[in-house]
Amino acid sequence: KQEVTQIPAALSVPEGENLVLNCSFTDSAIYNLQWFRQDPGKGLTSLLLIQSSQREQTSGRLNASLDKSSGRSTLYIAASQPGDSATYLCAAASLQKAAGNKLTFGGGTRVLVKP
Amino acid sequence: DGGITQSPKYLFRKEGQNVTLSCEQNLNHDAMYWYRQDPGQGLRLIYYSQIVNDFQKGDIAEGYSVSREKKESFPLTVTSAQKNPTAFYLCASSPWGMGAHNEQFFGPGTRLTVL
Numbered sequence: 708k709q710e711v712t713q714i715p716a717a718l719s720v721p722e723g724e725n726l727v728l729n730c731s732f733t734d735s736a737i738y739n740l741q742w743f744r745q746d747p748g749k750g751l752t753s754l755l756l757i758q759s760s761q762r763e764q765t766s767g768r769l770n771a772s773l774d775k776s777s778g779r780s781t782l783y784i785a786a787s788q789p790g791d792s793a794t795y796l797c798a799a800a801s802l803q804k805a806a807g808n809k810l811t812f813g814g815g816t817r818v819l820v821k822p
Numbered sequence: 823d824g825g826i827t828q829s830p831k832y833l834f835r836k837e838g839q840n841v842t843l844s845c846e847q848n849l850n851h852d853a854m855y856w857y858r859q860d861p862g863q864g865l866r867l868i869y870y871s872q873i874v875n876d877f878q879k880g881d882i883a884e885g886y887s888v889s890r891e892k893k894e895s896f897p898l899t900v901t902s903a904q905k906n907p908t909a910f911y912l913c914a915s916s917p918w919g920m921g922a923h924n925e926q927f928f929g930p931g932t933r934l935t936v937l
Contacts, residue, residue: 711864739925743928748910749930751912751914753926753927753928756925796864809867809880813864814862814863815864
């Protein structure tokens with residue numbers, strides 16, 4: 708059974724510092740890995756999707772890497788801003804055909820960027 | 823605007839009552855999903871549907887029921903058999919097919935509270 712872990716659970720940085728968010732998963736047989744952002748009381752916003760054949764994916768200040776062999780993905784946010792304060796969740800999509808496109812989520816990292 | 827809508831935003835239920843949460847999408851996605859989120863935790867899959875008139879149990883289906891009579895709609899009923907229904911409920915949709923591009927998109931969520 709896939710298990711996804713995000714450490715630390717919370718992170719506080721000064722504005723301008725680069726953010727590094729970690730995600731680890733136990734089963735390397737994944738289709739893809741998604742990173743999401745969640746603001747308090749809101750739904751999830753998809754940030755990046757990395758296919759299992761890719762090593763990294765970039766969008767603006769965001770860069771996500773994927774290392775299936777070690778069961779790790781990292782989300783980098785460059786030059787953090789107070790507006791980046793949110794909870795960031797990673798989720799792994801199962802490769803098992805019977806499982807369809809099921810996502811297994813980590814518990815999230817709550818980020819606070821201080822002005 | 824294309825997207826996923828959920829209603830109501832807030833819902834209060836008395837013990838012993840069944841309640842139904844609405845989820846509608848106009849993204850022309852085949853697959854739809856229901857997740858539950860508890861404070862400080864990641865999302866857990868309740869039910870998912872790959873196609874109209876078909877749905878599968880997720881990891882925590884007990885006490886819940888769904889229907890998929892139309893491609894656009896995937897309502898979730900929380901029955902009186904669900905012992906701890908207070909949570910934040912999120913609906914998602916994605917294209918279907920065993921590919922690596924099946925990015926899931928989420929609605930704004932419904933917060934259910936049992937009185």
